[in-house]
Amino acid sequence: MNPTDESRRSSLWRDAWHRLAKNKLAVVGAIMLVLLTVASVVGPSLLGQSYFAQDLQLGAMPPSAQHWLGSDTLGRDLFARLLYGGRISLAVGLCATAVALTIGVLYGTVSGFLGGKVDAVMMRIVDVIFALPFTVFVILLMVLFGRRFVLLFAAIGAVQWLTMARIVRGQVLSLRRMEFIEAAEALGLSKARIIFRHMIPNALGPIIVYATLTVPSVMLLEAFLSFLGLGVQPPMSSWGVLIKEGAETMEEFPWLLIYPGLALAITLFSLNFLGDGLRDALDPQAAKD
Amino acid sequence: MLRFIAIRLAQAIPVLFVVATLTFFMLKLAPGGPFSAEKSTTPEIQKQLEAHYGLNKPLFSQYLTYLGNVVKGDLGPSFKYPNRTVNELIGQAFPVSAELGFWSLLVALSLGLSAGIVASLRPNTLTDYIPSGLAMVGICLPIFVLGPLLVLVFALKLEWVRVSGWDDWIDRILPALTLGGFYAAYIARLTRGGMLEILSQDFIRTARAKGASPARVVLRHSLRGGLIPVVSYLGPTVAGLLTGSFVVETIFQIPGLGRYFVTAAFNRDYTMVVGTVLFYAGFIIVFNLLVDLVLVRMNPKLSYE
Amino acid sequence: MSALLRVENLRTYFHTRSGIVRAVDDISFSVGEGETLGIVGESGSGKSVACYSLLRLIPQPPGRIESGEARFGDCDLLHCREEKLRAIRGNRISMIFQDPMSSLNPYLRIGEQVIEPLLIHKLASPNDAFDLGVAALREVGIQDAAKRMRSFPHEFSGGMRQRVMIAMALITKPELLLADEPTTALDVTVQAQILELIRRLQQEHGTAVIFVTHDIGVVSGFCDRVLVMYAGRVLESGPTAELFYEPKHPYNQALQRSIPALHERGAELHTIPGAPPDVTQPIRGCPFAPRCEFAEEKCITSEIALKEVTTGHATACLRVQLGEIDLTPAAVAGE
Ligand SMILES: Nc1ncnc2c1ncn2[C@@H]1O[C@H](COP(=O)(O)OP(=O)(O)OP(=O)(O)O)[C@@H](O)[C@H]1O
């Protein structure tokens, strides 16, 4: 329908891909993430160690041939717990980001597309919510309504959608002024079609970039809540839980703190590098800061 | 300017109202109550207590009473510490958090700004890679990993400082480094970005053409514009320093507001929770206002709308 | 006439991802005291880069001054120590930039920027500097100068900002002024005022000026001598009148023929076929050869230097140098 638009977009993506492939840190980050994901998804079943089987006689032991990263105070294999915890941490990261993405993109698109008074009011609401002490609310929510998994997603997603909404709105506003959208409107295309066929695909770059940068901050928030004792329940574990447990016994058993900390730090590193790389590749103007 | 401040403060009223309402009803909706946890109390005593604090009245009238008191500046009595008021408790805990926040901010600003400026002067050379790399490490090393690690090294292994406590000046070091470290990393990145943007502008070339020294180019011509993103970030950061202090106060056993808040939430100390949240919200609003005032001063193109 | 500035074999390249941009490729020229030298050339021919190179204001990386010498008094601007250069910048040599909108610092007051050269070079105390700044603004025709010292650049129009740039450049009474298209961004009436202003100040202070423009019309009334640049090189240089009425290089001739004002009424206007060469490729011989109606094999194969053919008038056309062609109107008419 709009060949120039389509071809322009595909060549943009190809350029972006080349730019990304040239960014070594981003590529390393991406590879690390794939490895981590695969390891935490299939790892626990391949490892032959259970994450919850206790061996009180064994207790906390430093890394050995039997327990590669050592065992915790209850004699549970740390490596297995780390892989399993990675599953939870990554799942929380992805799901909460998905929640934030959905709300943010819808809100931002509607606000930017309708414009005028509606836009002003909708963005004022975002401003107000932004000024709230949000972490405080999340903590409150978790304390009051129990440590429920779904709640965790909802709570984290609820914090993160605000920035997404702002970014998408900005994109949509600037796209609206572009000729091909005006042409599409003049041709009498339906609003939904314009939004889904033209606006969202064209705003995709910044959306992807921001999503990549949201995942690490979500994982951090989950770990933060877990550290405060508000995350997942035992015997389930996430990296935040492991770090909390490790910190309590770090004097005698430092490996219980160091390995989970390392796992989280490496993941955050990879995500941030990939996010930065994507930003450089997809959104050269925003790459300055 | 006074008009600007007045308008902003007026806008804060509905926000605070929403915050108070939201928190109040959230607490009431949640299972458990302030006195249900205490097994020692008999149901009669519990009834008496509830009557004493007005908890037996209809929800809405409780709400109105509470709001009325808040408007008068009275955050009510604490449920957990019967003979203390929330105002007193906050007045006691906040200075501790504020002091921690102050030292942390000092760490964050001094480390962050200098690292960011150094990195921006020669982009993509070693003097950029080292501070930028450190900043990345700082961002990826969460407070609750960094804190215990610092304790492990400096308190347990080297025994230079105590593991926890809040008595001496020496007790301030690790908490401030922990809390400030993360923000230092973020500020370094923002500073570098902002400075790079400014240093590539035409007017920097003009300054150099006038014979300005590199120091003058940075200090007089670049810093103002380059630090605008940092200052805008400082508003939310101070909120972050306050919330981040939950973890740091837990790790280092510091009797600050963050710890009081979490304890209060667990204990369903209704007035203390709502009071603290309101206090936080008010603090954030005031700080964002301050930041906006500074931004107007820094950027001549802005004016008090 | 003793030369105030003598530039020899200046080469400035940009090492970019898409290759080496030979922005300025071996140019030599000199400027006498109080003289006005025009540099003309199409967009991208390297005029600005040549000026920036003289004060080492090239962004590095990607830019690099590959070779050359720029003798100014007892020092080589391209190689002297940074401190020494800084003492010259804004003091003995000032520069006016192409774009007045982006060349003033938006965060600092006009006054502070105008008097900054005086303070940097310790030519006046802060109090005196303020008065000198007011006087300088008044001199460039800014109303209410004392009050305007406290304004910010965004409160000024483009023409006013360019006036501020000029006041700022001239406040130290430099020996040499590098004016990089000071009027291109402005509308025609303001353009004339600014030119008049520069000329007046130049006469009062005896300042030499390098005047960069791509507008040949402006040059003709303003400059003593002119360089014609093309693809980073100088193709012709000479006294203004001679350069216009007796062009020696086919490129210069084509340029003259494409200007309506200088052309006889009724005659058709020329456009030069083709486009300037890609400066990321090394060019052998004459860079204009591919577009030149007189080009021969040797124009592409031999190294060509700028050579004086009549007193003070030099050309880089090999065939003119060899006497094979003569482009002066008399000769052309007589053919
Ligand atoms: N920072 C830079 N990086 C890479 N190439 C550059 C840079 N600055 C200038 N160039 C290149 O140098 C060449 C000469 O540019 P210059 O600005 O000197 O042209 P000009 O003659 O001043 O043109 P105009 O009349 O448009 O001002 C151009 O090909 C330009 O692309």
Ligand SMILES: [Mg+2]
């Ligand atoms: Mg130019």
